Amino acid sequence: MASAIINSVAIVECLEASVEDFESIWELIQEYGDQTDRWVSKEGLKFAAFKEKSFEYIIAKYNGKVVGIASLYYLHYYWYGKSMCIDEIITFKSHLFTDEDVVTLLLQKAMEILLKRNCHTLCLILLESDLSQFTKLGGEVEIGFKILRISKIAINQFAKEKSELNKHYLIRAGVKEDIPSLLYLIQCSAVFQGEPLLLDANEKMISEDTFDKKQIGAIVIEADAIASVESDKDGADVSPAVEMPHNPRIIGMVLYYTFYCKRRGKVLHFTRLFVKERHRKQGLGTELMRECTKRAIMEGCEEINGKINEQSTKLIKFYEKLGGVILTNYVTMNFSRDCLLGSLKM
Numbered sequence: 001m002a003s004a005i006i007n008s009v010a011i012v013e014c015l016e017a018s019v020e021d022f023e024s025i026w027e028l029i030q031e032y033g034d035q036t037d038r039w040v041s042k043e044g045l046k047f048a049a050f051k052e053k054s055f056e057y058i059i060a061k062y063n064g065k066v067v068g069i070a071s072l073y074y075l076h077y078y079w080y081g082k083s084m085c086i087d088e089i090i091t092f093k094s095h096l097f098t099d100e101d102v103v104t105l106l107l108q109k110a111m112e113i114l115l116k117r118n119c120h121t122l123c124l125i126l127l128e129s130d131l132s133q134f135t136k137l138g139g140e141v142e143i144g145f146k147i148l149r150i151s152k153i154a155i156n157q158f159a160k161e162k163s164e165l166n167k168h169y170l171i172r173a174g175v176k177e178d179i180p181s182l183l184y185l186i187q188c189s190a191v192f193q194g195e196p197l198l199l200d201a202n203e204k205m206i207s208e209d210t211f212d213k214k215q216i217g218a219i220v221i222e223a224d225a226i227a228s229v230e231s232d233k234d235g236a237d238v239s240p241a242v243e244m245p246h247n248p249r250i251i252g253m254v255l256y257y258t259f260y261c262k263r264r265g266k267v268l269h270f271t272r273l274f275v276k277e278r279h280r281k282q283g284l285g286t287e288l289m290r291e292c293t294k295r296a297i298m299e300g301c302e303e304i305n306g307k308i309n310e311q312s313t314k315l316i317k318f319y320e321k322l323g324g325v326i327l328t329n330y331v332t333m334n335f336s337r338d339c340l341l342g343s344l345k346m
């Protein structure tokens with residue numbers, strides 16, 4: 001159990017919350033949480049955290065009273081290994097200890113949980129103005145990426161518009177036979193983004209996470225015989241390192257998963273949107289995103305979000321055309337496994 005003596009008297013301890021803690025958690029949210037954008041009802045929150053287990057709470061207690069909360073949920077990035085995100089940290093204002101003390105303890109508790117569960121990275125999405133209190137724990141700000149948000153209104157609007165899909169292409173859900181192609185396109189996208197070839201991605205992970213546990217959804221574009229002519233030789237944007245067996249007719253994909261955000265409810269997160277270079281600028285990227293909006297509606301999501309490269313003005317325009325908004329005041333901070341181990345030894 002993470003605990004600390006603060007001010008030589010106050011002993012604050014952190015633990016994983018149980019349903020009995022919910023009333024105190026709710027009280028803290030009502031009193032100190034940011035109420036902007038908040039839609040979720042008390043019962044909805046309790047159900048999501050303790051019944052559905054879409055996320056979990058860790059709490060800090062002083063003298064049996066809950067003085068801090070943070071929520072944790074899994075991020076399903078199979079190519080980075082299992083990771084978690086920490087969200088909505090709220091602390092009770094007290095003269096006995098500072099917010100920063102309690103936040104540090106909550107973060108350390110989250111790190112302990114992550115290591116115990118063999119996770120790779122702890123991710124934190126926070127306001128730029130709050131950065132300083134986290135950097136000293138060894139977190140690294142993700143440079144060059146911003147959060148893109150597509151609101152429910154924009155999702156509904158975009159999903160309704162008529163699809164302009166060229167007749168030589170078919171958009172469909174990925175199936176098990178597509179696994180080699182999904183892996184191939186993940187690697188292509190990693191090369192394009194200038195990331196080191198993605199660490200852990202392999203066919204077994206895709207098979208388990210996408211088709212057995214159904215944690216990650218895959219949408220692919222399949223080209224017919226006419227459109228796919230020589231498609232396999234078109235990887236001008238793909239490094240020779242990516243020489244893997246795959247179906248050359250699968251020329252684009254987007255992956256997604258849903259998670260529960262306390263403020264706005266269920267969110268569809270998309271990632272690895274990719275269309276092979278030779279097939280771009282025919283509306284295929286737009287149609288992949290339209291398919292995401294349909295999934296978001298089907299799953300009852302309140303918004304779609306994703307991480308995008310903030311330097312690419314063309315990409316930003318592409319998403320803005322779909323009704324997306326770039327959140328300029330938020331940053332993503334990552335604590336790697338090595339950093340977590342280091343921080344806990346502090």
Ligand SMILES: CC(C)(COP(=O)(O)OP(=O)(O)OC[C@H]1O[C@@H](n2cnc3c(N)ncnc32)[C@H](O)[C@@H]1OP(=O)(O)O)[C@@H](O)C(=O)NCCC(=O)NCCS
Nearest residue numbers: 273274275280281282283284285286307308309314315318
């Ligand atoms: C982003 C991407 C999926 C768009 O696919 P697409 O099939 O070309 O998309 P569409 O044809 O529907 O739309 C093309 C629009 O995207 C814009 N665009 C987006 N990213 C672009 C890029 N990297 N280079 C050139 N144009 C780009 C174009 O300006 C074009 O706008 P226009 O219609 O006003 O001319 C594709 O460019 C791609 O795979 N890029 C590499 C991977 C990537 O950046 N993924 C996004 C990660 S967040």
